[in-house]
Amino acid sequence: MLNKKELELKSLEYRKTILNIIYKSGAGHTAGSLSCIDILNVLYNNILKINPENFNSIDRNRYVQSKGHTVEALYTVLCDKNFFTKEDLNTLNKFDSHFIGHPTRKVPGVEHNTGALGHGLSVAVGMAIGFKLNNKPFKVYTLLGDGELSEGSIWESLLSASKYKLDNLVIIIDRNGLQITGKTEEVNPIEPLMDKFLSFGLSVKQVNGNSVSELDAIFNKVPFDEKKPNLIIANTIKGKGISFIENEVVWHHKLPSDEEYKKAIEELNTQLENYK
Amino acid sequence: MNQKANLEVFAETLLDLAKKDNDIIVVTSDSRGSGKLTQFGKELPNQIIEVGIAEQNLVGICAGLSAVGKKVFGVSPSSFLTARSLEQIKNDIAYSNHPVTLVGISAGVSYGQLGSTHHSIHDLAVLRTINNISVVVPSDNFETRESIKEAVNYTKPLFIRFGKKPMQKIHNDNDSFKIGKGTKIRDGKDILFVTTGETAQRVLLASEILEKEKIFCSHINLHTIKPFDNDLFLNSLSKVKAIISVEEHSESGGLGEKCASLISQNNIQIPFKIIGFPDEYMINGSQSDVLDHYNMSPEKLAKIAKDLMN
Numbered sequence: 001m002l003n004k005k006e007l008e009l010k011s012l013e014y015r016k017t018i019l020n021i022i023y024k025s026g027a028g029h030t031a032g033s034l035s036c037i038d039i040l041n042v043l044y045n046n047i048l049k050i051n052p053e054n055f056n057s058i059d060r061n062r063y064v065q066s067k068g069h070t071v072e073a074l075y076t077v078l079c080d081k082n083f084f085t086k087e088d089l090n091t092l093n094k095f096d097s098h099f100i101g102h103p104t105r106k107v108p109g110v111e112h113n114t115g116a117l118g119h120g121l122s123v124a125v126g127m128a129i130g131f132k133l134n135n136k137p138f139k140v141y142t143l144l145g146d147g148e149l150s151e152g153s154i155w156e157s158l159l160s161a162s163k164y165k166l167d168n169l170v171i172i173i174d175r176n177g178l179q180i181t182g183k184t185e186e187v188n189p190i191e192p193l194m195d196k197f198l199s200f201g202l203s204v205k206q207v208n209g210n211s212v213s214e215l216d217a218i219f220n221k222v223p224f225d226e227k228k229p230n231l232i233i234a235n236t237i238k239g240k241g242i243s244f245i246e247n248e249v250v251w252h253h254k255l256p257s258d259e260e261y262k263k264a265i266e267e268l269n270t271q272l273e274n275y276k
Numbered sequence: 277m278n279q280k281a282n283l284e285v286f287a288e289t290l291l292d293l294a295k296k297d298n299d300i301i302v303v304t305s306d307s308r309g310s311g312k313l314t315q316f317g318k319e320l321p322n323q324i325i326e327v328g329i330a331e332q333n334l335v336g337i338c339a340g341l342s343a344v345g346k347k348v349f350g351v352s353p354s355s356f357l358t359a360r361s362l363e364q365i366k367n368d369i370a371y372s373n374h375p376v377t378l379v380g381i382s383a384g385v386s387y388g389q390l391g392s393t394h395h396s397i398h399d400l401a402v403l404r405t406i407n408n409i410s411v412v413v414p415s416d417n418f419e420t421r422e423s424i425k426e427a428v429n430y431t432k433p434l435f436i437r438f439g440k441k442p443m444q445k446i447h448n449d450n451d452s453f454k455i456g457k458g459t460k461i462r463d464g465k466d467i468l469f470v471t472t473g474e475t476a477q478r479v480l481l482a483s484e485i486l487e488k489e490k491i492f493c494s495h496i497n498l499h500t501i502k503p504f505d506n507d508l509f510l511n512s513l514s515k516v517k518a519i520i521s522v523e524e525h526s527e528s529g530g531l532g533e534k535c536a537s538l539i540s541q542n543n544i545q546i547p548f549k550i551i552g553f554p555d556e557y558m559i560n561g562s563q564s565d566v567l568d569h570y571n572m573s574p575e576k577l578a579k580i581a582k583d584l585m586n
Contacts, residue, residue, distance in 0.1 A: 058345045105372060112343065113372040116363055122333045123368055126340020129325060133301070133346070140340075153364075156333035164325075 066120025083109035118151025147179030209234025354380025380437035384524030401529025464492030
């Protein structure tokens with residue numbers, strides 16, 4: 001278990017790794033990975049208890065990353081948890097590498113192949129039903145993008161989650177407000193989100209999704225209500241941590257130039273320095 | 277001998293198996309009745325998951341259940357299962373490699389007058405192009421029963437489709453069955469009929485008509501469309517004068533085109549006719565009328581065989 005300061009330091013290091021692997025490999029979803037990295041940090045370090053030793057066991061928690069395109073955040077955390085080496089990670093996007101631009105189970109630690117949006121929640125619901133059927137105490141966590149909420153299959157899955165009273169299911173929405181074309185509320189408005197989820201029978205909480213302490217606290221409150229699926233609207237900043245990437249639509253999958261990369265790392269190093 | 281519908285045999289077989297193995301789970305999309313699974317639901321209420329009319333969700337949930345150790349059968353009309361949920365089949369089952377069995381009920385033109393929305397004449401074609409999923413189309417009660425039994429512990433994603441009309445007996449109970457291996461039903465020197473699924477029944481009758489006219493047919497039945505039994509097919513070509521493939525499916529992308537590809541890639545010159553549904557607005561009628569209209573009556577099949585011989 002990491003404390004607040006350790007988690008915050010991890011987040012800064014993770015952000016450096018995300019930028020580094022995207023810069024070196026020449027492709028990636030920069031801003032989305034930066035918005036969700038604090039969520040993955042808290043999950044993998046303090047909540048999930050998934051590690052290389054127990055990964056092949058049926059009896060453990062599950063994490064399904066439905067927003068597959070921010071795979072660089074997932075790879076970064078899995079690498080830190082020793083699922084594979086830094087050398088493995090450096091093969092990202094190289095010919096014949098398993099480290100491709102969306103999660104696949106060929107990469108150790110990845111639970112489910114995602115990339116097409118609107119898929120992960122149904123799979124997570126199936127896992128959570130399976131645990132209930134077997135009377136197992138494990139939980140299933142899944143991370144969805146806010147743009148992804150336009151997919152109809154999400155709402156099909158929510159009906160089943162509610163029907164089967166999946167209080168062992170934890171749905172996290174990375175609510176960064178942007179998608180590839182622009183603001184979610186301009187592309188295809190999804191608000192009022194809270195009301196929608198409540199009307200689907202979920203127990204809903206809202207947190208600052210870039211605050212490791214708020215995330216840690218909310219995950220420890222699961223289940224929020226008996227017999228209701230848990231949903232966390234994690235309000236995040238797309239591109240969080242790098243001044244010139246934050247809230248800039250263009251950074252959805254833009255690559256940093258040499259100069260931008262240098263500047264971004266300098267900003268993160270300064271934040272790290274301020275900690276010491 | 278008149279037997280049951282493959283649909284009924286599927287449901288009975290699955291219920292028998294599931295009573296002995298509580299890891300077997302059925303997932304339905306308001307398809308419990310049409311899948312003859314009402315009894316299953318009554319006897320094993322904890323082994324059936326109902327998602328309502330939501331086929332995409334059905335397939336995703338199947339993947340998730342499989343990932344935590346369940347032996348999962350997703351049951352839904354083939355038309356919706358393989359078109360509406362194609363991306364879930366591709367990504368969540370096949371690409372993610374979860375050994376789920378997807379069962380397409382009321383396949384082909386089983387729904388007759390309900391029309392093209394309900395027909396699945398595309399399913400074999402689209403699933404042939406999806407990596408890492410096997411495709412099985414049983415021809416009778418025996419193949420249905422055996423394919424469901426083998427499906428329980430099959431280690432890969434699997435799709436099985438059949439109709440809902442009573443069948444004639446083709447195979448004996450002690451015949452061998454293995455996914456990926458076709459069977460020889462009749463041996464003759466003139467015409468080779470190649471079938472998959474329930475149209476084998478019509479070809480049996482066509483072969484009998486032809487035999488009375490001294491035209492002797494071979495008949496091989498390839499219940500597995502993928503992986504295809506190339507050896508059985510190619511080894512059956514040597515002594516016949518012409519080939520006819522028959523399937524309750526579009527002429528495009530199914531059994532016939534698989535055979536055509538094998539013939540051409542093996543430099544074989546032989547008269548060959550694909551019988552399936554053409555690319556047109558489908559005629560309206562009962563399943564039987566539609567099959568008859570598109571050359572799948574025993575009489576029309578016999579005539580096509582005779583024309584091909586000349």
